[in-house]
Amino acid sequence: MSTDWGACHFVMPMSLALQFIRITEASSALARLASRLSADEHFRLGALHKGEDRARFAVVRATLRDVLGRELGVPPDRVAFEADAQGRPRLAGGGPPDFNVSHSGHWGLLAYSSDVRVGVDIERLDALAEPRSSWDVCLHAEEQRALLMLSFTLSGHGPRADEIFHWVWSLKEAIFKALGTGLQDSLTALSVDVDAVARAVSAVEGKFDAAMPSATAGCPIPWRADDPALAEALRGLELRLLPAPPGYSAALAWLQQGKIG
Template sequence: MSEWSLAGGRWPGIAIHAWSLEEADPVLSERLGWLNADEVARADAFTRDEPRRHFILARGGLRRLLAERLGISPVEVAFAYGPSGKPCLAGDDPPHFNLAHTGELAVVAIADRPVGIDAEVIRPRKSASDLAARWFHPDEQRRIDSAGDPLAEFYRTWVMKEAALKLVGVGVGESLPKLLTPDDPAGGVATGLPPNELGIAACCVEPLAIGPNYAAALAFTEETR
């Protein structure tokens, strides 16, 4: 698996790994063999080959990394789901994780605390301003309108918002406009989180550099749980 780690030691207790979803058939077959029946059914639900391959390689890569962390085989990794449907590991005091995949890349955060991660391929969008007006906080809309590169700022903001919502296990919806991400390019604190099972109203968010033409962000709590 073509894999790399990001900024080791930058976030104590949090490891971030990214890998390519463009792999040969033997690798695909191996990863498919690691999946459980539910994951295989989800893979088979795709009508196009590329999304199916990417799902298998993303989920298989996640299993391999978690297996290494737990000292077991990828097949033995057992998933559970929280009250809001957020995936987690079964068992006593397991590490937290969150996975995202987009385009030809997958990225995962494995941590000693709740985490959320999101990634998007940066594509031209004529409707970026309209989307921001509908889904973003007014302060974020002003930030995008005044940015030197409005498209890049749109995606930077979008992935931070998604990562924060994935951290608390809440889907994208009416909560998006109330969630305010930091304007500092290095990240900061996102406020206005919707009610969630963690019982938090704010979290840390930081942009990630995972490759050209990609936007990504990490969200995490300051304390372990």
Template sequence: MNNTNPAIWREAAEELSIDRNDVQVWRVDLRTARCEIEQLRQILSNDELQRAGRFYGQQHRERFILARGTLRRILGRYMNIHPEKLGFSYINSKPEIMPELDGKRLRFNISHAGDYMLAAITADRMIGVDIELISVDRPHLRIAERFFSHRETTTLRALPEPQQIGAFYACWTRKEAYIKARGLGVFRGLDCFSVSLAPGEAAALTETESDPEEIKRWTILDINPASGYRAAAAVEGGDVKFRFYDWKP
């Protein structure tokens, strides 16, 4: 399988449907969503409003409202219910739709960076997504040594310098997507598994310390969200059909 996305972001049909083999990834431009921040605020639950209020700084507060409000709108369309009626439960801070609301067993994961949020939706497959804003000024090798596995760091170091930043972000987003799909806690065991990262190598989980079968259990896909960003999704199982939609407020 060629795990790259040629980045064809389309407008979705009015009626949304999703099958067991689908992964539907939504790209939300938070700058565009800002025009409806007041309406989005009104569909948040009390605990979400309290959480928004606890963010330090208006930018973070607004980003949470825009992201969570838009997520509610997207999920509400799949489930054919009013967005404010949705309820979430949390395991390790990972939100899931309350089972009693969700006859379709929708699963989702979101990630935000810079001006974008990605929301990846499946019908009952574990899913994780990560988007990062590329920064050339980061101490990439130092971060890699702290968080990446031995195999990943060795591969990264061996690359010619101009290829290292791309490989670093490929590795980072694939790792985060996988760890988010599994709903693992933060900073847990990032060095205990490896993903591919060399240029031209298909996105994949390549090594785990726990269960060797785990490698075959996951599909990893690179997503091209916008210039200057890098993203990846990890989904349980194979034979997956990805679709990419632009959210229109």
């Protein structure tokens, strides 16, 4: 097991951009949003029965197309996607920018960059009613011990341990979405500094501004991996816990493109 936390730096790649997406359930906007989607996306939209699911899919996909269309200098409906060998979405042909999206409840989160591999996650803080039941399958033993200690020390003082769990989960989701190699079975071999997460949550509380999202406003979070192959795959990984909408957690991860096979 590694005894040192991974290095954290405050310098964010210049090309990395973030955007929070406010998702509404206004059915009147669906036709306008759907005009930007591909035939495959129209099919996926039609398969969704709940209005909130349709709105969420349409808003996030249309926003992604708008952003990438501006970057590529093409209309949104001309942006073409494909999946890489591991099933991770990318631009057709595999060129930049790299991108990643996440959505939960009434919010979505988008990141893109021309020179690093990105992963993002946003979660409702009440996504799991009983987070403790999931500890063994998604948390490192060290994370479990730290959360158990926080459940006592934070009682009545700051975020609850259940909320910290969701922030930790967002960070780990962002990591594996950036990696994109289907290594979710390695969740328990990867550990983030839970005490640093708890401090960061208090630091970013009340600082969310959807109009001016910035990774530099987030807090670097140390990490380490027990498995040597996973540690090598994640070498140079950078993590940020982001200011999030009230009731949500949000996280960003990035890797140098050259480290991805």
